[in-house]
């Protein structure tokens with residue numbers, strides 16, 4: 303099967319982007335990172351992408367004051383010109399309109415640093431600590447118009463320790479993010495994920511140990 307062409311959309315440091323780039327270096331990985339796109343010219347991840355030899359594109363959203371769709375039309379054209387099959391949001395800090403999301407239904411993934419549907423939005427680690435949950439983690443899901451919702455592809459869980467600070471908890475979650483995003487993209491690129499009634503059915507999931515990541519205490 304031909305490798306799927308993937309665009310990663312970033313706004314910042316791009317550590318999840320780097321995890322995907324590293325995974326795609328394996329010739330047996332079913333996806334190729336064809337493009338890294340940023341809405342911020344100063345995103346640190348851009349230099350990391352260029353160093354890895356990946357084409358980058360920048361469209362500064364501040365140039366489109368109030369015209370969200372104008373920005374997204376250029377983004378969409380950029381993706382089409384690069385023959386992109388799958389879009390991965392990786393710390394992309396722009397809300398996307400229903401129009402753009404609809405163009406990429408079941409072909410656009412996002413990673414969120416919490417076990418959805420818990421802790422949608424920002425400051426997830428501080429809220430997890432404050433709430434006293436014992437298990438926290440990260441979720442890769444298909445993007446739907448509602449923020450931090452959409453069919454869940456993979457989740458990874460980590461323990462919350464009594465002596466955790468927001469920073470130590472964030473670091474533990476980030477490490478699991480870097481494991482589950484390449485796994486989720488692999489499943490989608492291999493056409494093993496079917497969305498049925500808002501849920502992801504993973505073909506052959508049980509037969510592959512390691513597909514599900516659970517806390518190590």
Ligand code: GRF
Pocket residue numbers: 312314315316317318319392393394413414415440476479
């Ligand atoms: C990650 O925690 C991700 O879950 C969230 O934004 C952060 C991006 O970090 N959506 P990085 O840019 O991938 O390092």
